[in-house]
Amino acid sequence: MQRPFLRLFVTPAALVAAGFLLAMAAILQYAVLAHIPGELTPGGFTLRNFQEMLKPLYAGVFFDTVRLCFLTAVLALLAGYPLALAMVRARNPYIKSAILIISVTPLFLGEVVRTYAWLIVLGNQGFINGFLLWLGIIDRPLTLMFSTGGVVMGLVHVTLPVVVIMLSAAISHIDRDLEKAAVALGARPLRVFLTVTLPLSMPGIVAALTTGFAWTFSAFATPQIIGGGRVNMVSNLVYSLGFSSFNFPFAAALSIAGLLLTALSLALFKLLLRPLERMGAK
């Protein structure tokens, strides 16, 4: 009785997956073909695209991307943990909902809309500069746009909702009786947090860091718009090579490398964070 239904339900997903696989295969194929300047159709088989990537100009972008992703994940974690904790622990349902809405709605705005909002905040005539100038703390606008700091701020904003969702899921699984037991045994709130709540949140923290990292790796609009060409991530490089220079083979090779780098970083992450994860193991 179950099987025909199952087959029916799985079909759409299987079709989509097959589509993705085909696209990946096409990209893989492009990546090993030669680029003929001035032509849209590629030439014959070559591995030159991958050699090209090792040039400092391109390798540097990969390095920067990893650095930005890591920084973003850590900052999103630092900003997201208190939010998630407050959301899970708030007794008042209105406060709970307010935190949920504030931290999660950005997810539904889309990256482009959110990033344009940052333009208004970060620009030379933007909110921050305007405010600081008005206060007289600075006499010239700070360069917030087209800077790494600005891009990271935007990326953290984009990543925060996922991090908060993952952390709050983990925190809500911590048995409140454990904290009550700790307080009753004479531990002050800070000690309870450091010895019970935080260690038991570790699996969630590791998951949030990892997801935040991977999530940021795929960011495009934020570095494109706030970075304005001065802060480049792998996705921006792929875009400019593919759609400005029409070097599809090199863009394809960069995509593949980006994918591999993400996988590699995540594996490394998992390995490095294992002791942390163990801390909260049951």
Next chain:
Amino acid sequence: MSGTEDALRLDGVGKQFGTFTALHEAWLRVRPGEFVTLLGPSGCGKTTLLNLIAGFLEADAGEIFIGGKLVTQTPVWERDIGIVFQSYALFPHMDVARNVGYGLRARGVSRAEEAARVAEALAMVRLSSMAGRRPRQLSGGQQQRVALARALVIRPSLLLLDEPFSALDRNLRMEMQFELKEIQQKLGVTTIFVTHDQAEAMSMSDRIAVMSEGRILQLDTPEGVYRRPAHRFVAGFIGDATVLRGRLKGMDGVSAGVEAGGLTFSVPAAPLEGTAPGAEVDVFLRPEHLQPAEGEAGLAGTVVSRAYLGDRAELLVQTEGAGRVMLRVPGLAALERWPAGAPIRMAVGSAEPVAFPAG
């Protein structure tokens, strides 16, 4: 602290949740070393009262004293209490020894002393060999004993337990009851124990506070709440009582005569004070308040069901016109003479029941 100081004193402590009163003014004095049980059905406010004593809840009214010290405004971590939760609440990320030592570390005890006291506490609950295990590697009973050791190792001035054994199976529960009682007596620690199981309360407590709907109805020894219930709720909740409607015949200062189902019972007069002779009363009958009668005398009925318990049996009997009652008979006689459906005649037993004005 002087020797006559109460280990715990509640002066009119009350708690509201919104408009709902979970606890009406509770008054309670517990002597040092005493084992007091809060007994009542689910939802009657036992946990609320325990949480107020522990400091997890703030009282709306009244004052709480622990060891003669006013603690109504004292945060939980300064109240010097040991708590055992129903869920054990062992820290899953620490081994048994670190779990037990948690309260000592919070108190800044030296490492050497922590190790010594943890070892001593684990020996007390017979778990010395389990020091390096994680909680999930222990059985339910072992986890419960670790929780007990963790609560006692800090030498608390008050030990609080909230239905600690209700997740255990019957045999283990009895074993844990004996073990807790033994340890409690050895250490002499004042204990407040919460349960909804009257047999558990009867077997362990020095005194029982019977609660219903946010009130402490009676605070007395196990024998007191069993033999001299002060309230019809208590009479119905403790022991297996059936209610027989009857009439007050007369009373003197100490006891009253009540006629019910054709039998005449002698009951304490106090609960019937102010009731006029001839008024309707409810007699709370337990199995030992009736006995089988020979011949044609007594209250007639038919055995509905029989619970054989070895040396004795309990019969549920449908009487003619007076509802159902229970009575206790020797086990062998029950097998021979009173299968379900057999006729039986009953007389007044040796123990004295209680009666309350008809409600």
